[in-house]
Amino acid sequence: MTFDIVTIGSSTQDVFLIQKDVQIVSSKKFATGRGECFALGAKVELDSVVFDTGGGATNAAVTLRRSGFKTGIVSRAGNDPAGQEVLRVLKHERVDCRYLHIDHEHGTAYSSILLTPEGERTVLVYRGASHHFVWDDFPIHQLKTKWLYVTSLAGNREFFRHLVDWATFYNVKVMWNPGVGELEWGWEAIESFDSGVHILMVNREEAAQLTKKLPDNIQGIYNTLHRSRFGVILVTDGKHGAFAWAEQGGRYVVEARSAEKPINTTGAGDAFGSAFLAGYIKFKGDIPVSLRLASYNSGLVIMEMGPKHGIMKRMPGLNTLKRIKIIKE
Numbered sequence: 334m335t336f337d338i339v340t341i342g343s344s345t346q347d348v349f350l351i352q353k354d355v356q357i358v359s360s361k362k363f364a365t366g367r368g369e370c371f372a373l374g375a376k377v378e379l380d381s382v383v384f385d386t387g388g389g390a391t392n393a394a395v396t397l398r399r400s401g402f403k404t405g406i407v408s409r410a411g412n413d414p415a416g417q418e419v420l421r422v423l424k425h426e427r428v429d430c431r432y433l434h435i436d437h438e439h440g441t442a443y444s445s446i447l448l449t450p451e452g453e454r455t456v457l458v459y460r461g462a463s464h465h466f467v468w469d470d471f472p473i474h475q476l477k478t479k480w481l482y483v484t485s486l487a488g489n490r491e492f493f494r495h496l497v498d499w500a501t502f503y504n505v506k507v508m509w510n511p512g513v514g515e516l517e518w519g520w521e522a523i524e525s526f527d528s529g530v531h532i533l534m535v536n537r538e539e540a541a542q543l544t545k546k547l548p549d550n551i552q553g554i555y556n557t558l559h560r561s562r563f564g565v566i567l568v569t570d571g572k573h574g575a576f577a578w579a580e581q582g583g584r585y586v587v588e589a590r591s592a593e594k595p596i597n598t599t600g601a602g603d604a605f606g607s608a609f610l611a612g613y614i615k616f617k618g619d620i621p622v623s624l625r626l627a628s629y630n631s632g633l634v635i636m637e638m639g640p641k642h643g644i645m646k647r648m649p650g651l652n653t654l655k656r657i658k659i660i661k662e
Contacts, residue, residue, distance in 0.1 A: 600640020
């Protein structure tokens with residue numbers, strides 16, 4: 334079987350813990366300047382609990398499959414109930430799971446997401462099986478695909494280098510949304526893959542971290558990133574929308590679609606990136622249409638609890654997408 338797209342990265346079980354009465358404390362002791370606090374030893378009452386599966390590879394796979402593409406996944410899950418749920422959801426979505434490896438040593442990755450009434454989040458993460466990628470996980474002699482959509486690989490640079498070399502040799506295009514472990518390599522290492530990666534996506538804070546610029550210095554970020562040879566660079570910016578810088582065709586800005594108050598932003602980046610790729614393939618590299626589709630999908634996701642519940646059921650028509658504002662700079 335030849336796939337249109339294969340996603341690679343993490344598979345997780347997510348649980349969302351919603352509490353209306355939460356104490357936010359401002360302090361320099363917290364990395365973000367604010368902390369979500371509970372009384373030590375207290376019993377904290379929750380308003381609701383929502384379960385969903387997550388992880389960049391599974392979230393992206395669902396968007397791409399619903400967009401009509403033959404989609405497979407390369408990932409790791411544990412031999413446990415959480416891993417069984419990951420597998421059940423993907424099979425229900427008709428994602429090919431033959432290369433989802435069951436790890437008998439490590440449990441399925443797990444995230445507990447503490448949500449405030451404003452939709453802000455604190456995430457408690459167990460990396461589990463997803464943190465133990467090895468090159469043998471990749472079916473080098475069996476896999477045939479036109480695209481790879483690569484998310485977090487737990488910082489495994491050797492795996493990613495082999496992956497890009499394989500893709501280059503077989504003329505497979507790569508979209509890359511690096512995780513925390515990959516971002517720690519720094520911009521010089523990230524940029525070294527620009528000849529083998531066609532689309533790179535990061536958020537604005539990550540772009541600032543890589544370029545060593547302030548987050549509000551978007552022109553400085555652009556000047557640094559644009560010197561690379563990535564075909565397209567996407568920088569998402571939450572409620573402010575996103576930027577796309579194409580090697581050929583200039584710079585575009587898309588508005589964030591949802592004017593309503595977001596319920597939860599978990600999975601919004603995965604929804605944006607995978608929908609962009611879906612549009613980019615279907616509409617033969619049309620950046621404005623791809624950005625509109627990405628904004629459309631992520632706007633749906635943030636209005637539902639969990640990273641998959643809001644994903645578009647099918648690709649919308651062009652008339653719907655044209656309502657989303659695009660600016661070319």
